[in-house]
Amino acid sequence: xxxxxxxxxxxxxxxxxxxxxxxxxxxxxxxxxxxxxxxxxxxxxxxxxxxxxxxxxxxxxxxxxxxxxxxxxxxxxxxxxxxxxxxxxxxxxxxxxxxxxxxxx
Amino acid sequence: xxxxxxxxxxxxxxxxxxxxxxxxxxxxxxxxxxxxxxxxxxxxxxxxxxxxxxxxxxxxxxxxxxxxxxxxxxxxxxxxxxxxxxxxxxxxxxxxxxxxxxxxxxxxxxxxxxxxxxxxxxxxxxxxxxxxxxxxxxxxxxxxxxxxxxxxxxxxxxxxxxxxxxxxxxxxxxxxxxxxxxxxxxxxxxxxxxxxxxxxxxxxxxxxxxxxxxxxxxxxxxxxxxxxxxxxxxxxxxxxxxxxxxxxxxxxxxxxxxxxxxxxxxxxxxxxxxxxxxxxxxxxxxxxxxxxxxxxxxxxxxxxxxxxxxxxxxxxxxxxxxxxxxxxxxxxxxxxxxxxxxxxxxxx
Numbered sequence: 100x101x102x103x104x105x106x107x108x109x110x111x112x113x114x115x116x117x118x119x120x121x122x123x124x125x126x127x128x129x130x131x132x133x134x135x136x137x138x139x140x141x142x143x144x145x146x147x148x149x150x151x152x153x154x155x156x157x158x159x160x161x162x163x164x165x166x167x168x169x170x171x172x173x174x175x176x177x178x179x180x181x182x183x184x185x186x187x188x189x190x191x192x193x194x195x196x197x198x199x200x201x202x203x204x
Numbered sequence: 205x206x207x208x209x210x211x212x213x214x215x216x217x218x219x220x221x222x223x224x225x226x227x228x229x230x231x232x233x234x235x236x237x238x239x240x241x242x243x244x245x246x247x248x249x250x251x252x253x254x255x256x257x258x259x260x261x262x263x264x265x266x267x268x269x270x271x272x273x274x275x276x277x278x279x280x281x282x283x284x285x286x287x288x289x290x291x292x293x294x295x296x297x298x299x300x301x302x303x304x305x306x307x308x309x310x311x312x313x314x315x316x317x318x319x320x321x322x323x324x325x326x327x328x329x330x331x332x333x334x335x336x337x338x339x340x341x342x343x344x345x346x347x348x349x350x351x352x353x354x355x356x357x358x359x360x361x362x363x364x365x366x367x368x369x370x371x372x373x374x375x376x377x378x379x380x381x382x383x384x385x386x387x388x389x390x391x392x393x394x395x396x397x398x399x400x401x402x403x404x405x406x407x408x409x410x411x412x413x414x415x416x417x418x419x420x421x422x423x424x425x426x427x428x429x430x431x432x433x434x435x436x437x438x439x440x441x442x443x444x445x446x447x448x449x450x451x452x453x454x455x456x457x458x459x460x461x462x463x464x465x466x467x468x469x470x471x472x473x474x475x476x477x478x479x480x481x482x483x484x485x486x487x488x489x490x491x492x493x494x495x496x497x498x499x500x501x502x503x504x505x506x507x508x509x510x511x512x513x514x515x516x517x518x519x520x521x522x523x524x525x526x527x528x529x530x531x532x533x534x535x536x537x538x539x540x541x542x543x544x545x546x547x548x549x550x551x552x
């Protein structure tokens with residue numbers, strides 16, 4: 100069922116910009132249109148590019164914000180490292196990133 | 205005359221004529237509109253729904269550009285439920301790297317706030333490890349589940365035993381006592397997991413025990429919003445209608461019993477929820493087309509009446525999906541497309 104929904108109407112998560120749009124809904128309570136426009140403006144792409152895995156995997160690679168295939172690329176950002184960059188890119192607070200920073204002060 | 209293969213609410217195949225399909229769609233939207241006193245779907249929206257359900261394809265999808273954010277309640281449980289032997293962090297990685305999930309959710313197999321309270325240290329450390337490895341936002345989720353606080357599972361008198369005896373006042377008193385315990389547990393667990401780094405807390409299957417369950421969750425959300433202003437709080441519902449098990453409970457002057465999704469979301473937003481998840485039940489005696497027309501009607505009114513994102517519940521038996529463990533993809537994809545494109549969802 101998760102696969103059917105994801106294929107029928109989902110943004111695509113890390114394959115695209117789905118996690119970034121989700122972060123704007125979660126951190127600013129944005130409706131989908133506003134959240135997509137915000138992320139598109141930060142990435143300097145069109146709104147329709149956000150759910151395109153070809154455009155977005157190149158974009159994620161360039162920005163080093165985590166990719167599905169990160170394990171194939173030594174040195175590319177994984178997990179918390181990617182989230183440090185996502186917080187900065189989107190101008191939002193990410194709870195675990197802030198806690199990480201606090202703990203290594 | 206085209207024969208249309210669709211399904212009943214129990215998942216079984218049914219063949220409808222064009223006229224029968226049109227009639228199901230009209231009756232489904234009318235049923236929702238009359239119950240909740242909201243607008244039925246327009247002629248154009250019903251025509252679009254007709255196109256979705258009469259399409260001969262096994263699978264349909266939204267048009268390019270109409271994709272929405274997906275959140276997954278009880279995420280790690282669902283991997284366990286099908287017997288795949290993974291650690292919870294591996295389950296989260298499956299959602300992130302294989303299923304293309306926009307968000308994921310860590311949860312315990314005993315998916316309620318009360319039973320996870322004594323094992324918070326284990327939940328926190330596992331969440332901490334998951335957060336180091338994951339990129340997509342991570343919720344911690346559980347159900348308010350007020351039923352666990354009454355005898356024989358809990359210490360409070362059981363309203364379900366008191367009500368048949370005609371002890372109305374005692375049943376109400378018991379529910380009010382239960383709410384005190386439940387609010388305390390929800391705040392403790394949600395705060396603890398947020399302080400361990402969770403991106404959000406999901407109150408799933410809210411109001412399953414009726415109006416007291418809904419009120420306890422609203423109160424917990426209100427307190428958590430003041431305590432953690434940045435916390436993402438998702439409130440997902442259990443059904444389309446708040447059962448009046450108490451009957452006299454109010455929040456902000458609004459009687460809770462009998463509220464439909466478009467009114468539930470107003471209160472969730474007022475309490476401080478970031479995302480609201482309406483649930484519309486499936487009637488197994490009616491076709492999926494009837495059920496989806498009905499679910500879209502309720503949900504569209506909810507979206508129009510909210511300022512926060514709406515992620516409709518669209519799992520087994522809700523949101524136009526049949527009541528079956530393995531919902532057929534033809535039924536899931538049609539409901540998914542209809543709810544997103546006609547219901548104007550922000551996510552599901």
